[in-house]
Amino acid sequence: MSLRSLNVGLIGGGGGAFIVHPHQRAIHFDGTRQVTAAALHPDPDIALVEAKEWPFPIQGYRSYDEMIESEVRKPAGQRIDYALIVTPNHVHYDPAMKCIEAGIPVFCEKPLTVTLDEAASLVAAVHEHKIPFGVAHTYLGHWSTRFARFIVQCGLIGDIRWVDSFYLQGWLANRTEDQGVIQAEWRVDPTSAGASCCGGDIGTHALMQLRYITGLEISRVSCRMETFVQDRALDDHFTTYCELSNGGRALVRASQIAIGHKNDLGIEINGTKGSLSWIQEEPEKVIVSLPEQPDRTYWRAAVTANDGFLGDIPSELLAESTLPSGHGEAFHDAFARLHRCFEQDVRAYLEGIPFHCDGNRYANVEDGYTGIKFIDAAVQSNNQDGAWIDM
Secondary structure, eight states, X not given: OOOXXXXXXXXXOOTTXXXXXXXXXXXXXXXXXXXXXXXXXXXXXXXXXXXXXXXXXXXXXXXXXXXXXXXXXXXXXXXXXXXXXXXXXXXXXXXXXXXXXXXXXXXXXXXXXXXXXXXXXXXXXXXXXXXXXXXXXXXXXXXXXXHHHHHHXXXXXXXXXXXXXXXXXXXXXXXXXXXXXXXXXXXXOHHHHOSOSHIIIIIHHHHHHHHHHHOOOEEEEEEEEEOOSTTOSSOSEEEEEEEETTSOEEEEEEESOOTTOSSEEEEXXXXXXXXXXXXXXXXXXXXXXXXXXXXXXXXXXXXXXXXXXXXXXXXXXXXXXXXXXXXXXOHHHHHHHHHHHHHHHHHHHHTTOOOOOOSSSSEEXXXXXXXXXXXXXXXXXXXXXXXXXXX
């Protein structure tokens, strides 16, 4: 018997927002999820107009309060099964908390909130209500990210000594916020973005790649947050030297003034037995370097177990590669993989079955909290001239 499609409600996404569109493609990717309702804009009248003009029929609401209140009164199977929050950062906390309290699972764009207290409050609420909660750290959804995690956490490159995790962009190299670019306007505004633009927006992606692939945590940080564009209120360049939980060291760095870079997220991990590197703009491959051997390049969907370096590979990891090698999985596939994994936990929740929202398949609320804690520590360090701050 085919599964009933889960119903998803959008919170935010109107007014020309970019991120809602890859999310909605990902939601519809497998035919087991569909967007059915939305509160698209903070202006109630605009919200209704945009819902009517949406590319496919949805139930429009004047506000997320109205959507939550109306949807929970509907019979099971007709109401929304989870909410997707794609608002600017400062409008993550309130709808997330209201959904949790109404028993609606939440998939939220990053960063989780704009303050550490808000993030801690969401963690407590998720635990109290025992409800699925995901944070949209997109790049964890790449199959190659998961394969890299398998290699590193199996110990195949030895103990981790050094990690360089970075995300470089160039789109804010000039005063893009003065050119009518909405995505830039709110990101450089402290009231909307929080204490950090570059670090909070893309530095947290670099942090999550490090944590997810290595399984290590950040013990303490020394940070410089710099603003190169004149009169900009928040950082556009972010450099954090880190001590890792195993005693190793790392650099978590991000820039939005690096002209020529688009979405250049990458990571290099140096261990006692070898090194591993992965680049988001070339997401089909993982490169492993071993002493006095040619580099090994592993391509998605063309990986063979027990090849002299790899041992056994979990069958579920091999099964998750959705296309033959040479047909590129990419950004939308990564989003879809996250929603697919979140769907499993939502279905279990709806059926009263135990689920494990443990961060292995998508970033959870604790991961979101750690991201905010990292930014908070980085801001403290920057304000103290790069002093070491414990995480």
